[in-house]
Amino acid sequence: MDKISVLDKTFVPFIGHDELMGCIDSVAERINKDFEGATDVPIVLCILNGAIMFTGELMQRLNFPCQLVSTKMTSYVGTSTTGEVQQTMPLTASVKGRRVIIAEDIIDTGLTIRAMKKILEDEGATEVRVCTMLFKPEAYRTGEHIDYVGKEIANRFIIGFGLDYNELGRNLRDIYVLEDSTFR
Ligand code: IMP
Numbered sequence: 554m555d556k557i558s559v560l561d562k563t564f565v566p567f568i569g570h571d572e573l574m575g576c577i578d579s580v581a582e583r584i585n586k587d588f589e590g591a592t593d594v595p596i597v598l599c600i601l602n603g604a605i606m607f608t609g610e611l612m613q614r615l616n617f618p619c620q621l622v623s624t625k626m627t628s629y630v631g632t633s634t635t636g637e638v639q640q641t642m643p644l645t646a647s648v649k650g651r652r653v654i655i656a657e658d659i660i661d662t663g664l665t666i667r668a669m670k671k672i673l674e675d676e677g678a679t680e681v682r683v684c685t686m687l688f689k690p691e692a693y694r695t696g697e698h699i700d701y702v703g704k705e706i707a708n709r710f711i712i713g714f715g716l717d718y719n720e721l722g723r724n725l726r727d728i729y730v731l732e733d734s735t736f737r
C-alpha cells in the first residue's frame with residue numbers, strides 16, 4: 554500500500570483489509586455468543602454513513618435472526634468533531650420493545666453514541682448494546698459503556714472502509730491515517 558492524497562491532505566497506510574476482517578470476526582464471535590438462541594429478532598442499527606461497510610461485514614457473520622435498521626448521525630466536519638451531534642435521517646423502522654445492537658464505525662468523543670442511546674431509549678428500545686469497529690480511548694469523554702470493540706487506535710484522523718474526509722475515502726478497502734497527525 555502506498556501513500557494517497559485526498560483533497561489537501563496526505564494519508565499513509567494504517568490498518569490493512571485482512572486485519573480489519575480479523576477484528577470483525579472477533580467482534581461477531583462475541584455477539585453471537587451473547588445472543589445465542591435469541592428468539593426476539595434483535596435489531597442491528599447501522600449509523601450511516603460511516604458504519605455502512607462495517608455493518609455489512611458484521612451482519613454476514615451473525616448467526617441468529619436479526620433485523621437491519623439504519624439512521625444517520627452527523628457531527629464531523631473536515632478532520633474534527635463539531636461537538637454537536639444531529640440525527641440527519643430518522644430510524645428506518647420502529648425500535649419499540651426491541652433489543653438493539655448499535656453498529657458504529659468508530660467511537661471518538663462518544664457524543665454520537667450518547668445521543669444515539671438517548672434516542673433509542675426515548676423510542677422504547679428494551680436494551681441497547683454498543684458495538685464499534687474502532688475506538689479512540691484517548692479522545693473518549695462521555696464514559697458510556699461500550700460492549701464490543703474491534704480495535705483500539707491512537708487519537709489520529711483516519712479514512713477508509715466507510716470513514717471519510719469531507720465525504721471522500723469511504724470506498725478504500727484499507728484504513729489510512731493522516732500523515733504527521735498533529736491536527737488536534
Ligand atoms: P464521536 O461522536 O466523537 O464519538 O464521533 C463519532 C463519529 O465521528 C464517527 O461515527 C465517525 O463518523 C466520525 N469520526 C470520528 N473519528 C473519525 C476519524 O478519524 N475519521 C473519520 N471520521 C471520524
Ligand code: MG
Nearest residue numbers: 600603604658
Ligand atoms: Mg459515524
